[in-house]
Amino acid sequence: MTAPSTNTSNNTPAFCEGILHFGATAPDFATLASSPAIAEGQSAIASIDDKAVFQCRMIVDALRYATLQLCASKESGHPGGFASSADAYAALVMLGHTNIVTEVGHHAPGFYSAMFLDGSLEDMGISTMIDLQARFRERDGLLGHLSGAIPGLLAPAGPLGQGQHFAMAGAYLNRDKLFPCTIGDGGLGEPYILSAFKHFHTSYPDVTNFLPVLVWNGFSQEHHSMVSLMDNQQMTNYWTAHDFGNVVLIDAKDFDDAGQTGAYVDSTLFSDAARTAFTRAIMEGAKTAADSAMNGTMSVLIIKQLKGAGVHVHGAKSHNLYPGDNPQKDTIAAALQRGALAPQAWELVRTNMQRAGGGSASRTVVTEFERKGADIGKLPMQDFAVGEKAVPATAMGKMVAELGKRDPYFVVTNADGNEASNMKVINDVLKIRHPTEDALYNQSPTGQVYEPLNEDACAGFAAGLALFGGRSLWLSYESFAINGWPIIQTVGQAMAELRRKTPAVVTMFTAGALEQGRNGWTHQRPEIENYIGGQVRNGNVYLLYPADANMIQAAYGWAVDQVNKNISIIASKSPLTVYTTPAQAKSAIEQGAVTLYESRDSSWETIVFAVTGDMIYQPVFEAKDKLEASGYRVRIVCVANPRRLYRPADVAWQHASEADGKFMNDADFQRLFDGDALICVSGGGTIALEPVMLRSRAPSRDLFGWQRGETTASANELMAYNGITADKLAACALGMVDSNAAATSEAA
Numbered sequence: 050m051t052a053p054s055t056n057t058s059n060n061t062p063a064f065c066e067g068i069l070h071f072g073a074t075a076p077d078f079a080t081l082a083s084s085p086a087i088a089e090g091q092s093a094i095a096s097i098d099d100k101a102v103f104q105c106r107m108i109v110d111a112l113r114y115a116t117l118q119l120c121a122s123k124e125s126g127h128p129g130g131f132a133s134s135a136d137a138y139a140a141l142v143m144l145g146h147t148n149i150v151t152e153v154g155h156h157a158p159g160f161y162s163a164m165f166l167d168g169s170l171e172d173m174g175i176s177t178m179i180d181l182q183a184r185f186r187e188r189d190g191l192l193g194h195l196s197g198a199i200p201g202l203l204a205p206a207g208p209l210g211q212g213q214h215f216a217m218a219g220a221y222l223n224r225d226k227l228f229p230c231t232i233g234d235g236g237l238g239e240p241y242i243l244s245a246f247k248h249f250h251t252s253y254p255d256v257t258n259f260l261p262v263l264v265w266n267g268f269s270q271e272h273h274s275m276v277s278l279m280d281n282q283q284m285t286n287y288w289t290a291h292d293f294g295n296v297v298l299i300d301a302k303d304f305d306d307a308g309q310t311g312a313y314v315d316s317t318l319f320s321d322a323a324r325t326a327f328t329r330a331i332m333e334g335a336k337t338a339a340d341s342a343m344n345g346t347m348s349v350l351i352i353k354q355l356k357g358a359g360v361h362v363h364g365a366k367s368h369n370l371y372p373g374d375n376p377q378k379d380t381i382a383a384a385l386q387r388g389a390l391a392p393q394a395w396e397l398v399r400t401n402m403q404r405a406g407g408g409s410a411s412r413t414v415v416t417e418f419e420r421k422g423a424d425i426g427k428l429p430m431q432d433f434a435v436g437e438k439a440v441p442a443t444a445m446g447k448m449v450a451e452l453g454k455r456d457p458y459f460v461v462t463n464a465d466g467n468e469a470s471n472m473k474v475i476n477d478v479l480k481i482r483h484p485t486e487d488a489l490y491n492q493s494p495t496g497q498v499y500e501p502l503n504e505d506a507c508a509g510f511a512a513g514l515a516l517f518g519g520r521s522l523w524l525s526y527e528s529f530a531i532n533g534w535p536i537i538q539t540v541g542q543a544m545a546e547l548r549r550k551t552p553a554v555v556t557m558f559t560a561g562a563l564e565q566g567r568n569g570w571t572h573q574r575p576e577i578e579n580y581i582g583g584q585v586r587n588g589n590v591y592l593l594y595p596a597d598a599n600m601i602q603a604a605y606g607w608a609v610d611q612v613n614k615n616i617s618i619i620a621s622k623s624p625l626t627v628y629t630t631p632a633q634a635k636s637a638i639e640q641g642a643v644t645l646y647e648s649r650d651s652s653w654e655t656i657v658f659a660v661t662g663d664m665i666y667q668p669v670f671e672a673k674d675k676l677e678a679s680g681y682r683v684r685i686v687c688v689a690n691p692r693r694l695y696r697p698a699d700v701a702w703q704h705a706s707e708a709d710g711k712f713m714n715d716a717d718f719q720r721l722f723d724g725d726a727l728i729c730v731s732g733g734g735t736i737a738l739e740p741v742m743l744r745s746r747a748p749s750r751d752l753f754g755w756q757r758g759e760t761t762a763s764a765n766e767l768m769a770y771n772g773i774t775a776d777k778l779a780a781c782a783l784g785m786v787d788s789n790a791a792a793t794s795e796a797a
Contacts (some may be wrong), residue, residue, distance in 0.1 A: 053537065054233040061392040064165075064399065067178030069376055073085040079105060084402045086143065092407040094167060097336065101143060102329045103400060107650025108139035108166075111398040113317075113359040115162035115178070115387040117477055120369075121376040121385075122182035126193065126318070127366025131159025134231055136328060137352045138163065141229050141262075142334040147406030148414050149217060150204045151231040152212030154194035155270070155368070159204060161191045167402035169201030170412035193748065197516065198546035198706075201410030201417070204516060205543040209236035211509060212454035216259040218513025222458060223415050224559040227339050229260040229350075232278050235269030235333040240601040243291040243504045248501040249348050249510070250292045252482045260342045261349045263288075264455040266356035268365040273779070277312075281353070288349050295348035297338040299330050302353070302491050313355035315363060317388070338420070360384050374585070418547050420518025423456040425437040428609070430602040432631055438624040439598035441560045441663060444606050445620070446472035449522060451480040452609065453497045456520055460509035462499045466534075468522060470559040471622035481585065508533025508556075515554035516562045520609065527558035527619060527733070528565065528574040538584065541615025553614035557605070559622045560753060563664045563732045563764040570758030573767070575733030581617050582736035585692050587704040589709065590739055591616045593638065595660040596645060596687040597627045600634035604689070607638045613707040617735065621663050623764075628666070641693025641713045642721055644686050646673065651682035654725035654789070655783045656684045659741045662763055665732035671775030686721050692741035694718065718744055726785035728753065728778060732768070748792075749785035 061071070075082075082102035086094045090461070094101040110134040113128075130153055131138075135598040138159070142148060151160065164170050165181050175181050175191075184190030191199065195206040200405070204215040218231035232242065246261065265284065267277045273651065276284065285296045292726035302309075307318040316327045331352065338350040357367025361374075361384040374381060390398070407413045428448045446467070453459045453475075461467070467475045473491075481494030491498075499510060511523035530560045558577070565572035580588060584590040591614060595601035595732050602619050608616045628645040630635065637643035642659075656676055658669050673683045688694065697712050728748035729738040735754035742750060753773050761767040768774060 060342050062396045063401065064177055065392060065395050067182060068395070070385045071391040071453045072391050074391045074393060077191065078391070078699065082107070082397055085397060086405040087220060087403065089404070092405060097329065098586060099380070102325055102332060104309060104397060105111065105139050105332055106328050107394050107398050108387050108401065109135045109143065110390055111166060111395065112139060112159060112162055112389065113210070114385060115165060116159045117180070117360045117381065118385055119158050119162060119185055121374060121381050122459060123186050124370055124372050124374050125182070125186060126477045127155035127369045128158060128360050130233055130264065132157040132360045132367065134264040134352065134360070135159065137262050137264070137329045137350060138231070138250040139544070140332040141339070142402060142405045142493070143332065144336055144338055144339060146227045146229055147410050148184050148203060148221070148226050149229045149231070150211060150212050150215040151206045153231060153233040153556045154207040154235055156231060157191070157193060157195045157206070158185070161185070161199070162411060163402070164199065164201040166399055166403070167201065168399065172200040172411050176526050186352065186650060192280070195415065196546055197543040198548060203414055203416045205539050208535050209732060210242055210505070210538060211539060213242050213245055213261065213779065214509030214536060214697045215516065216261070217245070218510060218517045218519070220256050220259040221253065221704065222420065222514065222517050222519050224258060226415065227260055227343055229262050231262045231264055234263060234265045234267070234274040237263070238275045241503055242290070244503065245501070246421050247291040247345070247510065248503065248506055251484060252499060257342050257345055257347045260338055261347060263351040265353040266352055266366070269491060269733035270368050270735060271365050273365070273689060278392040282785040283317065284351065288492050292347055292528055293349045294346045295338060296351065297334040297348065298351040298353065300353040301327060301336045301355070304663055305328070307701050313353065315355045315358040317359040338633040342774040359388055365621045397560065402523070412603070417549070419551070422458065422518065422520060422552070425452055425455040425609070428452055428606055428629065430606065431598070433598045433627045435627055435630060436750070437627050440471050440596060440622060440624050441598045441601040441620040442471045443474065443599045444598035445557065446474040448602060448605050450475050450478035450712045452520070459520045460497055460499050460514060461522045461524060462511045464500065464502050464504050464507045465526050465529065466500065467524060467664050468528070472524065472559070492599070504529055504533035505536070507534045512536050512554050515541060515685045516540050518551050520552050523556045525558055526572065527555070527561060527577050528572045530556070530558050531574065531577050532582070534580065535579065539613060541584070541590055542587065544613040544615065547613055550612040550707060553608055553611040553616050555608045555616050557618040557620065559620060561619065561664065561670070561732060562624055563767055564621055566761035566763055566767045569760035573758030575730060575755050579734030579736045580581050582691070582734060582739070586695070586700050587706040588700050589614045589762060591690060591692045593618045593690055593735065594687070595620055595634070595689060596663050596666065597625060597629055597634070598636055599629050599631050599687060600625055603631065603634040603638045612703065619662070623664065625663050626666070637687055637689040642686050642688050644684060644721060645656060646670070646683070646685040648677055648682040648684070653680045653682060654786045655684060655749065656726045656728070656786065657722055658683070659722060659729045660731070661688045661691070661737045662732040665730060665773070667765070668705045668768055668773055668775045668778060669730055672778035672782070675775060675779040679783070680762060681782070681786070686726060688738060688741060691737040691740055694744070696744065701741065719746065723747065725749070725789055726782050728782055730773065730778065731755065732773070748789050751781050751785065
């Protein structure tokens with residue numbers, strides 16, 4: 050399209066400072082680029098005419114050039130995958146669709162280039178190509194993989210198989226906008242991408258305003274993609290089988306006049322006429338797919354083009370750069386020169402991209418605004434009397450049901466079933482979303498309970514809704530939650546970086562290991578508590594352990610009021626003793642811990658039990674009886690919100706955009722946990738008790754927790770199998786105080 054040149058003129062746009070190569074003005078520039086194809090005051094091209102196609106090609110070239118120079122500036126990054134998708138990205142922008150997410154974290158430099166070209170990155174002080182390169186893959190700059198904190202970018206991308214959830218969540222909350230989502234054929238083999246689309250379509254047949262864009266380039270990161278041997282009909286059938294009523298496939302091979310071999314070809318090697326025809330076909334295909342998606346037909350746009358199109362090398366070798374792959378390297382320099390644009394072309398590219406969608410992405414995409422949700426007020430709570438039995442899960446379920454009644458966009462996701470978790474009230478009130486209406490099973494086409502029997506889809510939709518400004522709740526057994534947790538972790542980290550407020554992503558995991566004796570070890574996997582607990586130091590992650598039905602209500606009430614946090618609640622579905630008043634329960638969640646029991650009088654040593662969980666209190670209180678009978682003073686402390694018990698320096702709270710620097714002070718901590726012996730007890734993972742062990746001044750400390758699963762007839766038998774019994778707890782405590790006494794005597 051342009052002849053290579055390094056000459057610039059005084060008319061070079063200021064943002065181009067740092068661009069290494071410029072090209073000559075294209076022959077048709079005067080007739081086809083005399084004015085922007087997106088007219089002033091408009092947000093998209095009026096029609097796909099010669100002018101629009103010509104200028105779309107300019108955007109494609111600009112995206113490829115900027116992406117390659119950006120990566121080469123750091124001899125690092127991933128240019129090849131985005132390069133083969135640039136045509137589709139540019140076409141969507143010209144059509145005014147800029148709420149674009151991606152499943153491919155390795156497309157980050159391309160998305161950053163797009164945000165640079167439309168001016169969005171000026172919001173973070175990036176005004177020129179020099180700035181762009183300086184901030185790429187640097188702290189407080191442009192991460193190696195996408196972050197939703199970057200101006201104009203809607204969502205993070207790193208782990209594969211997540212982007213479709215953001216597209217569907219965006220579409221659900223914003224029915225008047227299209228949410229394209231680029232998907233790499235290397236990542237298409239990730240579990241659940243297409244099954245997630247299919248289940249969503251079954252549940253929400255009227256919500257079709259998302260558009261997967263398959264970048265079918267034949268290669269993955271280091272080898273051919275696993276779908277590279279499919280022919281076009283097989284690929285079409287693959288999507289059709291997953292409910293896509295409109296499959297638009299544009300194959301670059303159909304336009305090749307350069308004699309390229311193989312099923313995948315590079316459109317930048319075509320003649321000028323052939324490349325123009327290819328670009329026009331993509332624009333027309335993108336419009337057909339987009340219009341179809343916006344008008345009720347689930348659609349997909351597939352661009353089949355060789356990976357690395359227009360950059361320095363093809364195939365998997367184009368995926369990423371290595372040390373030595375700098376702008377002066379012959380292959381990279383040659384590619385930059387081939388794709389160089391004239392200064393006037395850069396100016397036109399910026400103008401079109403700034404007008405597309407109504408303005409720079411940082412000013413227009415939906416996630417740049419705080420979404421105003423329904424006013425839910427304060428949720429009603431039941432007041433259970435201390436000493437009575439109540440089911441924690443059911444108590445929370447009633448609050449969830451009421452929230453759903455007050456917020457019609459609120460969604461509960463659950464793969465295992467609310468009824469199985471003793472939360473049937475949620476289904477009774479909100480109904481399971483299902484095309485088959487059946488009162489017996491609480492099914493309704495308008496239900497608010499999303500049950501795809503797939504933890505990834507449950508977690509993904511819930512996390513996406515929260516990130517995009519909606520309220521949601523993911524419920525699961527903690528045994529299976531690991532299958533969906535990665536996207537919760539991704540979104541939680543993204544929330545820590547966001548420049549806006551959004552509802553916390555809230556999860557609640559029922560049926561703890563102790564309740565699943567007869568099901569055996571397949572249903573006894575509380576180790577996820579350690580996985581989540583290991584993230585609490587991030588600064589915006591909270592792992593809550595309500596001790597009873599009053600406290601779980603306090604926990605959920607607190608969680609729905611939070612913003613930019615990742616909050617998980619661990620609780621049982623069995624009738625359990627109520628230990629706290631509502632006021633004590635609220636204090637425990639806010640402050641981090643509360644005393645459930647303390648012996649009235651004793652001149653003997655004080656033994657402190659610090660406990661996470663609810664059912665696990667049974668052997669602890671039995672041990673208390675044994676120790677008191679022996680004359681010892683006992684204090685049982687519920688560790689309800691371990692994040693509050695860390696020291697401020699233990700947690701990266703100050704780096705979170707909505708910083709929460711509330712931690713229990715030393716005096717309050719010592720009042721709760723000081724004693725002659727400290728025993729920390731958990732029915733699951735023990736990492737949540739780390740802050741107690743770190744700060745305790747007790748001369749003797751020990752720790753009881755989950756070891757492994759087994760098939761048993763009761764929770765007590767399973768606890769005994771894991772060494773958690775009243776006798777062992779009491780014996781441990783007595784051994785500790787005896788050891789202290791011996792040490793004191795020896796010192797004397």
